[in-house]
Amino acid sequence: xxxxxxxxxxxxxxxxxxxxxxxxxxxxxxxxxxxxxxxxxxxxxxxxxxxxxxxxxxxxxxxxxxxxxxxxxxxxxxxxxxxxxxxxxxxxxxxxxxxxxxxxxxxxxxxxxxxxxxxxxxxxxxxxxxxxxxxxxxxxxxxxxxxxxxxxxxxxxxxxxxxxxxxxxxxxxxxxxxxxxxxxxx
Numbered sequence: 001x002x003x004x005x006x007x008x009x010x011x012x013x014x015x016x017x018x019x020x021x022x023x024x025x026x027x028x029x030x031x032x033x034x035x036x037x038x039x040x041x042x043x044x045x046x047x048x049x050x051x052x053x054x055x056x057x058x059x060x061x062x063x064x065x066x067x068x069x070x071x072x073x074x075x076x077x078x079x080x081x082x083x084x085x086x087x088x089x090x091x092x093x094x095x096x097x098x099x100x101x102x103x104x105x106x107x108x109x110x111x112x113x114x115x116x117x118x119x120x121x122x123x124x125x126x127x128x129x130x131x132x133x134x135x136x137x138x139x140x141x142x143x144x145x146x147x148x149x150x151x152x153x154x155x156x157x158x159x160x161x162x163x164x165x166x167x168x169x170x171x172x173x174x175x176x177x178x179x180x181x182x183x184x185x186x
Contacts, residue, residue, distance in 0.1 A: 027056055030080065034087045041091040041140055043132070051094050055087035062086075088148075092158050095140055130180050138173035141166050 034052045042048045059066075059082070068078050131139050140159065144150040145166070152170075156163040 023060055030083055031056075033080070034083060037084055038087050038091045040128070040131070040143060041088070041136075042094065043136070047094065048091075051091050052087060054094075055083070055090040058090060059083055059086050089158070092140065092144075095136060096160055130177050133180060134173050134176055138169045138176065141169035142173035142177075145170050 031052060034055060035048060038048045038051045038055070039045070042051060066079065066082050068075055070078060131142070134142065141155055144155050144158070145152065150158070152163040152166040155161075155166040159166070
C-alpha cells in the first residue's frame, strides 16, 4: 500500500469521527494539492496559505456533511474533490471580501516582463503564466467559467456580482489572453 492508501484506509475506518492524528495526516497529505488549486485564484502566497488553512478548518468542522456513497476504491477521489470544492469556495470568499475593482489596465507593462518559451505547442504551465497577467476578477471568472464549467448565473451568485459583469470579465479575459498569446507566440 502506498501512503495515500494508508491514509485513506485510516480515514474510512475512522470516518466520520476524525481524531487529531488523522486530521494532521490529511492536512499534510492534501496541503500542497489544495495550495496549487487556491494559488490559481490568489496570487499572494501568504494569503493563499491562509485560504488553504481556512479551508481545512471549514472541512474539519463540516466533516459530518461529507457524504460518500460509492465504492471503497473511489473514497479518495471523492474526498479530495470535496476538499477542493471547499478550498475554491474559500478562495472565492476571500476575493469577494477583497472587493477587487474593475481593472483593464495597459497590457504593454505586463508584456515587457512576460517570457515564455514555446516549442511545438502551448503547455499548461505557459497558459498558467498567461493567467498571471490577468487582473484577479478576470482570472477568477475565466477559470470558473472556462475551466470549472460554472454558468454566469452561478458565478454571479458565488462572487456576488451581476451576471453581466461576469460576462464582461470573461470577455476581457479572453481578449487579454488572445493579445498576449498573439504577441508572444505568433
